[in-house]
Amino acid sequence: MNEHDEHPLHLDGNALAGPLGEVFLVDPTTAWRRCPSCLRPSTLAELHVYGPEPGLTARCPGCAAVALRVVTQPGHLWLQLGGGAGAFRFSRPRIMP
Amino acid sequence: MRGWRRARLTGRTKQTATGRTLVFEVPRWPGHRPGQHVDVRLTAADGYQAVRSYSLAAPADGERVELGVQAAPGGEVSPYLADDLPVGAEVEVTGPLGGWFVWTPQEAGPLLLLAGGSGIVPLMAMVRARLASPSDEPCTLLHSVRSPDDVWYAAELDAAAAARHVRVRHLWTRAAPEGAARPVGRLTGADLRDLPPPADCRCFVCGPTGFVEHAGDLLLAAGYAPGRIRTERFG
Amino acid sequence: MGSLSPGFQGRTHAFEGRLPPGQYPTESFPVLSAGPTPQIPTDRWSFTVTTELGETRTWSWEQMMALPQEEPTADIHCVTRWSKFDTRWRGVSLDVFLDEVETAADFVVAESFDGYTANLPLEDVTGGKAWLAHTYDGWELAPDHGGPARLVIPHLYFWKSAKWVKGLILTPENEPGFWESAGYHDYGDPWREQRYWSD
Numbered sequence: 001m002n003e004h005d006e007h008p009l010h011l012d013g014n015a016l017a018g019p020l021g022e023v024f025l026v027d028p029t030t031a032w033r034r035c036p037s038c039l040r041p042s043t044l045a046e047l048h049v050y051g052p053e054p055g056l057t058a059r060c061p062g063c064a065a066v067a068l069r070v071v072t073q074p075g076h077l078w079l080q081l082g083g084g085a086g087a088f089r090f091s092r093p094r095i096m097p
Numbered sequence: 098m099r100g101w102r103r104a105r106l107t108g109r110t111k112q113t114a115t116g117r118t119l120v121f122e123v124p125r126w127p128g129h130r131p132g133q134h135v136d137v138r139l140t141a142a143d144g145y146q147a148v149r150s151y152s153l154a155a156p157a158d159g160e161r162v163e164l165g166v167q168a169a170p171g172g173e174v175s176p177y178l179a180d181d182l183p184v185g186a187e188v189e190v191t192g193p194l195g196g197w198f199v200w201t202p203q204e205a206g207p208l209l210l211l212a213g214g215s216g217i218v219p220l221m222a223m224v225r226a227r228l229a230s231p232s233d234e235p236c237t238l239l240h241s242v243r244s245p246d247d248v249w250y251a252a253e254l255d256a257a258a259a260a261r262h263v264r265v266r267h268l269w270t271r272a273a274p275e276g277a278a279r280p281v282g283r284l285t286g287a288d289l290r291d292l293p294p295p296a297d298c299r300c301f302v303c304g305p306t307g308f309v310e311h312a313g314d315l316l317l318a319a320g321y322a323p324g325r326i327r328t329e330r331f332g
Numbered sequence: 333m334g335s336l337s338p339g340f341q342g343r344t345h346a347f348e349g350r351l352p353p354g355q356y357p358t359e360s361f362p363v364l365s366a367g368p369t370p371q372i373p374t375d376r377w378s379f380t381v382t383t384e385l386g387e388t389r390t391w392s393w394e395q396m397m398a399l400p401q402e403e404p405t406a407d408i409h410c411v412t413r414w415s416k417f418d419t420r421w422r423g424v425s426l427d428v429f430l431d432e433v434e435t436a437a438d439f440v441v442a443e444s445f446d447g448y449t450a451n452l453p454l455e456d457v458t459g460g461k462a463w464l465a466h467t468y469d470g471w472e473l474a475p476d477h478g479g480p481a482r483l484v485i486p487h488l489y490f491w492k493s494a495k496w497v498k499g500l501i502l503t504p505e506n507e508p509g510f511w512e513s514a515g516y517h518d519y520g521d522p523w524r525e526q527r528y529w530s531d
Contacts, residue, residue, distance in 0.1 A: 010306060010330065010365075010368075011306075011330050011331065012328065012329060012330045013197075014134070014195050014197065014198050014329045014330075015150055017134070017194035017195040017196075018136035018148070018150060018191060018192070018194050021099050021191075021194060022099065027194075027195065027196035027197075029195050029196055029197040029198075030196045030197045043197055044197075045195070045197035045198060045327075045329075046328070050365045050366050050367055051364075051365075051366070053364055053412040054364065054410075054411050054412055054491055054511055054516065055366075055511060055514060055515070055516075057366040057367060059367060059368075064367060064368055066367075066447075069514045070514075071511070071514050071515035071516065071528075073515060073527070073528045075530075076515065076528070076530075078514050078515030080513065080514045086513070087513055087514045087515060089515065089529075103336075139336075139337040139340045140336045140337055140340070141337070141340050147340075171360070177337075177339075177340055181339055181340075182337065182339075182340075183338065183339070186336075186337065186338050187336055187337070188336065188337050189336065
């Protein structure tokens with residue numbers, strides 16, 4: 001894994017370990033999911049992830065349907081699962097330099 | 098919830114023209130498994146922060162943490178880490194991160210590692226862990242790399258290849274050293290012949306997106322089970 | 333934390349007058365993506381305006397190219413903090429499309445071929461403030477940058493300027509789009525630094 005801000009190509013869900021680790025107690029990358037659109041199973045680590053800015057968009061590796069979105073801002077982390085479920089806004093500790 | 102720890106740069110090694118390994122001292126580092134990564138956070142004087150992921154290049158070793166950094170042209174973070182962060186200065190890290198792209202020496206069975214370019218970094222942690230373990234299960238590293246100038250850990254990999262159970266093969270994609278038997282070019286199915294039998298082998302693939310997808314397809318075609326192949330893309 | 337990362341400057345540098353707060357100038361044109369880049373041949377392209385009553389008006393590529401063309405030059409501001417000055421576009425004012433339909437709606441959702449959406453007040457895409465652009469800097473718009481055609485709405489953060497746009501849907505209520513529903517601001521004025529929902 002290496003710096004990805006200059007690369008327009010996608011990463012994978014391994015890169016979500018850090019951002020989602022802020023709000024998950026268990027490592028999220030091993031979590032399994034079956035895509036509701038194409039029924040393909042995958043771990044979160046295997047999702048195709050676009051970003052990191054303006055947010056991380058994780059998609060099914062089979063059909064590219066959106067699985068989740070993460071937006072990190074200074075005071076909050078937004079997590080939206082799927083398309084229409086509404087985003088959850090988590091508070092992050094504000095860290096001053 | 099995880100926290101951020103201060104990490105002091107204690108050493109930097111030039112691997113290639115743009116590749117560096119950086120060694121940090123991280124007080125109270127909890128340890129990690131080969132394949133895991135950390136997120137590194139930089140803070141500018143005005144409070145602006147940037148976070149990027151970097152793979153851990155060595156097995157757990159107390160408070161010593163080694164990262165691989167490939168400087169991306171025009172990059173915001175990687176050129177700074179590669180060449181500008183002074184030895185003795187600090188960044189912040191959080192981790193270890195990732196529980197999927199990991200391997201532990203206790204796992205039985207042969208290991209097949211496919212690296213594209215600087216994708217060698219997390220796989221190097223696995224090679225080093227295998228060398229340090231008493232197991233004599235075979236471990237094969239195929240390293241797809243442009244030319245001899247682009248090889249990370251050249252001397253260490255040469256030494257590793259002398260071990261009875263470790264095999265290292267460079268696949269030159271643009272320029273090969275004199276006398277190389279394999280024609281220059283990207284990974285093909287022929288490169289996967291005479292490797293450990295697919296049945297009980299675990300495969301780890303890391304590199305740029307195109308390499309990872311190509312290598313994954315070849316492994317599946319060669320009979321490796323999808324459930325035994327783990328991949329990590331870096332762009 | 334004063335000893336952290338000495339010499340790291342990030343991307344914030346001063347630029348007089350034309351740089352909204354928290355932005356830095358760039359010469360390059362960064363590509364941000366939230367998914368695979370769709371490839372839309374112009375013979376399969378169309379642009380549809382849908383009213384709040386479900387009535388539609390559709391233009392093919394040739395019909396769109398036959399409409400009056402404008403050549404706006406504008407500064408653009410991305411919420412990821414880069415700003416790019418004097419970008420040159422060629423395309424059709426959204427007024428031309430919207431003048432063709434009857435509506436009492438106050439909002440519009442821009443919809444793209446890849447499923448992306450962005451919501452806007454109708455008054456922000458009328459009155460000569462927004463375009464459907466097919467040419468950038470004299471060249472046909474590349475797929476990476478939203479080609480064959482994208483919205484250009486320079487006075488708002490650039491995520492509102494949907495790439496690969498396929499239509500506008502007029503809505504009586506404000507309906508949050510792709511990023512707006514995941515924390516980004518409903519309006520997105522760079523001069524008021526409206527990046528996130530709470531700004």
